Each structure stands twice: as C-alpha cells, then as structure tokens.
Amino acid sequence: MTDPIAATALRATRLGRRFRKGWALRDCGFDLPAGRITALVGPNGAGKSTLFHLATGLLRPTEGEIRVFGADPVTAEARDRTAFLSQDKPLYTGFTVAETLRFGRELNRSWDAATAERVVRAGNIPLDARVGTLSQGQRTRIALALAFAKRPDLLLLDEPLADLDPLVRIEVMGLVMAEVADRGITVVMSSHVLSELENVCDHVLLLAHGGVRLQGDAQQLCEDHLRLTGLADPSRKGGLPSGLDGVDVVESSVTGRQLTALLRTDGRPVDACADDRWVTDIPSLEDLLLAYLRSAPAATPSSDKEAAA
Amino acid sequence: MKGTLWLAWRQQRTLILVGAALLVACAAWVAFQRADMMAYISDHHIDTANCKGWDGDCRGDAAYRLLQDTTGPLRALGSLSAALPVLIGVFWGAPLLGRELESGTWKLALTQGVGIRRWFLSRFSLALGCALVGSAVLAGLLVWWWEPVSNMLDGLYWHDGFIFNATGPAAVACAVFGLVAGTAAGLLLRRTVAAMGATLVAVAGLRVLLTAVRHDWVSPVVRRSQGDSARQYIGTAESAGDFGFIDRSGNLVHDAAACGWSPGLPDMKTCMAQKGFTGRFYAVYPTSDFWVFQWIETAIFLGLAAVLMALICVVLRRRVV
Numbered sequence: 001m002t003d004p005i006a007a008t009a010l011r012a013t014r015l016g017r018r019f020r021k022g023w024a025l026r027d028c029g030f031d032l033p034a035g036r037i038t039a040l041v042g043p044n045g046a047g048k049s050t051l052f053h054l055a056t057g058l059l060r061p062t063e064g065e066i067r068v069f070g071a072d073p074v075t076a077e078a079r080d081r082t083a084f085l086s087q088d089k090p091l092y093t094g095f096t097v098a099e100t101l102r103f104g105r106e107l108n109r110s111w112d113a114a115t116a117e118r119v120v121r122a123g124n125i126p127l128d129a130r131v132g133t134l135s136q137g138q139r140t141r142i143a144l145a146l147a148f149a150k151r152p153d154l155l156l157l158d159e160p161l162a163d164l165d166p167l168v169r170i171e172v173m174g175l176v177m178a179e180v181a182d183r184g185i186t187v188v189m190s191s192h193v194l195s196e197l198e199n200v201c202d203h204v205l206l207l208a209h210g211g212v213r214l215q216g217d218a219q220q221l222c223e224d225h226l227r228l229t230g231l232a233d234p235s236r237k238g239g240l241p242s243g244l245d246g247v248d249v250v251e252s253s254v255t256g257r258q259l260t261a262l263l264r265t266d267g268r269p270v271d272a273c274a275d276d277r278w279v280t281d282i283p284s285l286e287d288l289l290l291a292y293l294r295s296a297p298a299a300t301p302s303s304d305k306e307a308a309a
Numbered sequence: 310m311k312g313t314l315w316l317a318w319r320q321q322r323t324l325i326l327v328g329a330a331l332l333v334a335c336a337a338w339v340a341f342q343r344a345d346m347m348a349y350i351s352d353h354h355i356d357t358a359n360c361k362g363w364d365g366d367c368r369g370d371a372a373y374r375l376l377q378d379t380t381g382p383l384r385a386l387g388s389l390s391a392a393l394p395v396l397i398g399v400f401w402g403a404p405l406l407g408r409e410l411e412s413g414t415w416k417l418a419l420t421q422g423v424g425i426r427r428w429f430l431s432r433f434s435l436a437l438g439c440a441l442v443g444s445a446v447l448a449g450l451l452v453w454w455w456e457p458v459s460n461m462l463d464g465l466y467w468h469d470g471f472i473f474n475a476t477g478p479a480a481v482a483c484a485v486f487g488l489v490a491g492t493a494a495g496l497l498l499r500r501t502v503a504a505m506g507a508t509l510v511a512v513a514g515l516r517v518l519l520t521a522v523r524h525d526w527v528s529p530v531v532r533r534s535q536g537d538s539a540r541q542y543i544g545t546a547e548s549a550g551d552f553g554f555i556d557r558s559g560n561l562v563h564d565a566a567a568c569g570w571s572p573g574l575p576d577m578k579t580c581m582a583q584k585g586f587t588g589r590f591y592a593v594y595p596t597s598d599f600w601v602f603q604w605i606e607t608a609i610f611l612g613l614a615a616v617l618m619a620l621i622c623v624v625l626r627r628r629v630v
Binding site: 076093 | 312315319412414421423424
C-alpha cells in the first residue's frame, strides 16, 4: 500500500458531467490530499452528490476524469479502497442486521467482521432485527459499519448527519473520528452543518454552480483571509475603505452604519486596515465558508445589492 | 452460495420458494388428474389413437364424457402456463432492477467490491434460470396431460390458445422475453409499479398481437374435391376460414355462398353446373404447422429479448444515477 500521507487521494481534472437539465459539474479541477478530512461544501444543487457519484463510479463523467489514488473509480482497485455512504443511506429493509453484514462480507474482497460487529454492538442493535424496523440513527450506524468493515483508504460521506437528532449526530461523528484516528484514512464529507465541519475538517472544497469556488487547507485558507469591521465610509461605493486595490473582496455588507467585509489577502498586509477605524481579525472557518456561500450566486453580489440599496 | 449469487438468492428467495411450491403443487395435481383420466380411458376402452379430429372414430358417450371432464381443467392449466410469462415479467423482471433503483440500494451494492457486470449477471442469471425451468416444467406438464386427449373430437386442439400459447418452445421463449422486458422496464422507468404496468402491457400486448397476425405468415393448404362429392374431413387441421368453388380454368372462387341453398333455389349440383364450377375447396393449416408457428414466434420472442438485453447493457454501462 502506498504511503497515505504523501499521496493525493482524489484528483479531478477538467471533470464535467451533464444531465438532461444541463451541466451538474463543469471544468472541475482539484487535488484532495490523502490522510485528511475534507469538507465538501456548497449550496443545494452545487454538484456535491454528483461529485460523490463520479468518485464512486456510479456515474461516468461526460468530460475530464476523476481518479481515486490514481485509479479510475470503476476499477476493482479503486472500488476496494473506497467506501461510500450515500445521502439516502440505502439498506435492504427486508434484511436482518446479520444478513446486512453478510452482504458486506460476500461482496468485498477484504472484510473486517470484527469491526462491523463492534460498531453494531456499540449501538445496542440486535443482530436479528430487520433493518426496516430500525431508527434512522441505527440505520446510519449499520451503514457506517458496512463502510468501516471494508477497511477503505478513502471514505466518502454524503450528508451523513442529515435527518439525525443532535445526540445521534455527535455519536456518528464520534464513530467517524475514532475510525480516522485508528487508521488515518482519508475522508471527504459533505454537510450543511458548517459548525460541525469546523471541528473536524482540515481541508476544504467548496463547490458552487457546478464549479470549484474554493479549495485548500482549512487553516491556511482562514489565514489568507481577513474579516474587516468598522464604520462604513459614506463617501465610497459599498462603504469600503480606500487602499483595497488588488485585494479580493469576497463579501461585504452594511448593517446600519456598520460594515463587515471578508477580504482575500493571501497573507499580504492591507494598508487600509492599518487605520484605527477598522478592526481586522482572522475569520473562523464557518465565517469564511458562509461568506463564500453567500457570495456564490455571482462574483460579488453582496456589494452590488448594497450599491443598489 | 457465495458473493453476488448469495445476494441474488437472498433477494429472490421468496419468489423462488413460492414459485417452486406452486410448481410442485401443480405437478401433483396434474399427476393425479392424469392418472384419473388414463384410468377412465382404459376402463371404457376408448381408442384415443383413432379418435383424432372432429370425425374421430370413437364417437361414444364415454369419449364425450372424457373430453367434457378434462377440457375444463386443461384450460385452467393452459391459462396458467400462457399467463406465466406475464407473471414472470411483472413480479420478477420489473423489480429486478426497478426496486434497486427506486430504493437506492443499487448504490450500496455497487460501491462494495464487485463490479456492475457481476452484480447484474448474478441476479439476472438466477431469474433467467428460474424462468426457464418454471415455464418449461409447466409447458411439459400441460403437454403430458393433454397428449392422450389431444386434437380429439370437440376437445382441445393444437391451435387453441390454451395449448398453442402455453406449450412448445414459444412458451419458454415468451417467458424469457417477459423477464427481459420487465428488467428493461425497471431500468428505464426506475419505478417498480410503473415498470410492472409497462411490462404487463408489453408482454400481454405482444401475445395478443402475435395471435392476431400469426396466420398471415404461413399460407394454408388448399384441399380440393371434385364436383359435389363429399369433401375430405378437416381432421386435426385448423380451418383457415376460406371456402369456395373451383371454376373450369382451375381458379379458386372465394365465395362459399356462391351456391348457397335456400327454399326456391336450385340444389348445389344444378347451381354448380349453371355457374361452371367443377369442384369445391377449403383451406386449412395442417397439424404440422404447429411447429412452423411455434418456431416463428420463438424467433420473435428471443429476437426482441436480445434487442432489449443489448439496451439494458448499454444503459448499465453508462450508469445513470
């Protein structure tokens, strides 16, 4: 097995997929490093699920390519190294829990029965229970048991926390984190619950309108941005201070006379911010992602809106 | 059982066990009924071998009682065998992929260690094997029971739907078509119930269509008779519904009423002389045409099944989420 730290786990090159309605993903390029936990973020319809389906070979790309540890997702090699938890967490409702685990054993080359049973037993789920009679949280646990027992190098989780109550969310995240700590696997996880991602993810891939809007190391991305607050400058469009030439304004909004803006500085000092009237700090990952999500529909819609008001 | 075959068995075992139980019950019932029938035939010394055709040489109360008693149950078994392809298509073919796509479980199955080809081939082969065995056994049971009283007096003939559509290679080929049509409908419609409806319409519709056009593919045999002499009995052949007269130059006049009889008209001999007819004819499909019709329909069912199978493979290769 290759060293999981040095390698790229998931790489997309000019990846595109078109459906009858139009392009769900287009011209996507990214490298997700192995051994990291990547947050896949984007508004509904941004192409997150399509990306997961392309990465698992459930869908073939219309153009470009996607590689799992260098292999085409439809190859046996890639299939053996990938586990996927789909958003709807499908399981055979007529199977018992034991039969569901046998399904995993029969259909996988490597199978860690002890792990599967440990995960199931830790949730106090009887092995002879029918899957159809289990709660949503218990089903998620069964689906995770299947995914973990496969001993994957890449774990893809599409909205694993949706439809779960807060206690079960914590339990499920605990399961995933324990597995990550145990084996150092690569995880790509999509979620709308940004605050939960902030605690666990160290890499970010933000999609909007079928394209990559932001990607990189979570810590580095936060440090590359500045959050600016202060009194809006009424003499200037959007209330932003002067001296921001060459700085990318991700988002800015004015509430009353208070201006809040997120700037992409890439670590360079910004003259205008040296001024006492402005307070600058490094944004949290949640603030950063929210700013990008809000500004996703167009290049800088917030400032346009502000100018129009 | 191992791997994807275990999964196919686990998912189809209810159908297989219920189907096998029904088949065994059917076989027991047929064996009992047939033994009863054979005892009746030997007790009443009915010479079934010389009894073939409408004019069979065994016209006695016992022979008519025999047919009266067996035709009903034979029709019931024939109906079941003729309906089997529709049942297989609706309850086995349509959910084969349709239920997986509808419930999303195909995403679970295809993200394990096996490829789409093995996953599909396992489940389809198991269903195909069961469809072949089930339809062949049912068709065989029907032939076994019907054979002693086949094509006899006013009983069931080879061209009756209860026999023709329920036996022979075409019955088995139709079951294959039913299964493939159901599978394709499930894959394309992605809804089990909608696929079931489409399969019902497609398989039953094709059967009805073939029954309607079957006779157009083979020309019937014309049986001629001189003057007004008695015509050859139709025997076990199927009438093509074409009767008439032969004129002096040997042409067929397709008008059975050309010399009809009613009070005040001359008798047939006089009428034929007046109109210049030298003889009469009627057209039939002889018993041996059973195999001609059977092989034509077998080829149609298997050809359509092959086309649909190619479509299934293309769609699966493209993997539509």
